[in-house]
Amino acid sequence: MAKFRGAIVVDTEHCKGCSLCVVACPTHVIELNPDVNGKGYHYAYMKNPEACIGCASCGLVCPDSVISVYKKAVE
Amino acid sequence: MSRMELTDIIKEENLVLKKSALLTDNVMHYCPGCTHGVVHKLIAEVIEELGIQEQTIGISPVGCSVFAYNYIDIDWAEAAHGRAPALATAIRRLHPEKYVFTYQGDGDLASIGCAEIMHACNRGENIVVIFINNAIYGMTGGQMAPTTLLGQVTATTPYGRDAKLNGFPMKITELLAQLDGTCYVTRQTADTPAAVRKTKNAIKKAFQNTRLDKGVSFVEVVGTCNSGWKMTPVDANKWMHEHMFEKYPLGDIKDI
Numbered sequence: 001m002a003k004f005r006g007a008i009v010v011d012t013e014h015c016k017g018c019s020l021c022v023v024a025c026p027t028h029v030i031e032l033n034p035d036v037n038g039k040g041y042h043y044a045y046m047k048n049p050e051a052c053i054g055c056a057s058c059g060l061v062c063p064d065s066v067i068s069v070y071k072k073a074v075e
Numbered sequence: 076m077s078r079m080e081l082t083d084i085i086k087e088e089n090l091v092l093k094k095s096a097l098l099t100d101n102v103m104h105y106c107p108g109c110t111h112g113v114v115h116k117l118i119a120e121v122i123e124e125l126g127i128q129e130q131t132i133g134i135s136p137v138g139c140s141v142f143a144y145n146y147i148d149i150d151w152a153e154a155a156h157g158r159a160p161a162l163a164t165a166i167r168r169l170h171p172e173k174y175v176f177t178y179q180g181d182g183d184l185a186s187i188g189c190a191e192i193m194h195a196c197n198r199g200e201n202i203v204v205i206f207i208n209n210a211i212y213g214m215t216g217g218q219m220a221p222t223t224l225l226g227q228v229t230a231t232t233p234y235g236r237d238a239k240l241n242g243f244p245m246k247i248t249e250l251l252a253q254l255d256g257t258c259y260v261t262r263q264t265a266d267t268p269a270a271v272r273k274t275k276n277a278i279k280k281a282f283q284n285t286r287l288d289k290g291v292s293f294v295e296v297v298g299t300c301n302s303g304w305k306m307t308p309v310d311a312n313k314w315m316h317e318h319m320f321e322k323y324p325l326g327d328i329k330d331i
Contacts (some may be wrong), residue, residue, distance in 0.1 A: 018107035018308040062112075063105065070090055
């Protein structure tokens with residue numbers, strides 16, 4: 001089991017759905033939501049939140065800085 | 076995984092990455108997946124980490140990144156097409172205590188601004204030049220740039236760039252590295268998390284170099300233009316890996 005659990009918060013209205021975070025995620029947490037935001041983009045969301053380890057790869061490659069990453073050690 | 080546990084993780088004390096405070100709330104006009112957004116973010120983070128928000132003056136170019144001044148909360152000036160190094164020279168000489176950088180694309184720097192960048196580098200001005208090379212003119216609709224690869228299809232080379240007709244891709248970064256006025260010349264990219272970290276370190280080093288009176292620090296970032304290349308952002312990154320790095324190898328070219 002992973003030693004860290006993570007979570008991301010996406011600013012969905014500013015996400016442009018480029019899916020660079022989807023391919024950057026090493027644990028396949030992120031997918032594009034079938035729903036769209038106000039501009040019609042399929043925004044990123046955590047499809048498998050259990051798998052997130054808080055590595056922040058998604059946030060690093062995000063061109064629009066819409067991803068905040070949280071990370072907590074598992075006790 | 077219950078919702079309760081997620082709310083345990085999403086707390087202020089567990090935050091490891093968030094949008095830089097220097098980035099404004101304006102939504103970037105760039106296409107989805109554009110490398111400009113990543114590099115803007117890195118510049119904002121570097122300026123924030125160095126604590127030089129009040130001492131930094133950026134010069135925005137003409138091209139897609141013409142509106143860079145809308146996105147990073149520092150002082151900016153807007154130069155005529157290709158003339159950012161000339162303007163940066165003036166600002167740095169008048170305000171030697173400031174950190175001055177230009178942000179230019181390949182059309183601005185390698186084409187119309189070729190003379191300006193050559194002579195600014197030759198004079199050894201203490202400025203930072205951030206050069207985004209995506210091998211195409213993005214803003215005007217995907218025409219051939221000096222950096223376009225041989226065989227690459229653009230709006231003005233519909234059968235691919237032909238060396239006999241259009242010349243060869245221009246390796247401007249290698250050219251500038253030969254000039255004695257440059258102290259740090261590097262080529263990076265920004266497609267993977269590791270590459271983004273390396274690029275950030277390069278930009279940070281470039282900003283620190285301007286305090287040392289050693290000359291121009293030049294950071295090229297090989298990027299994608301998925302709209303101009305007519306690909307999805309993910310495919311554009313793959314295409315860049317397969318084709319761009321052969322002609323534009325990554326790494327430090329000069330570091331003195």
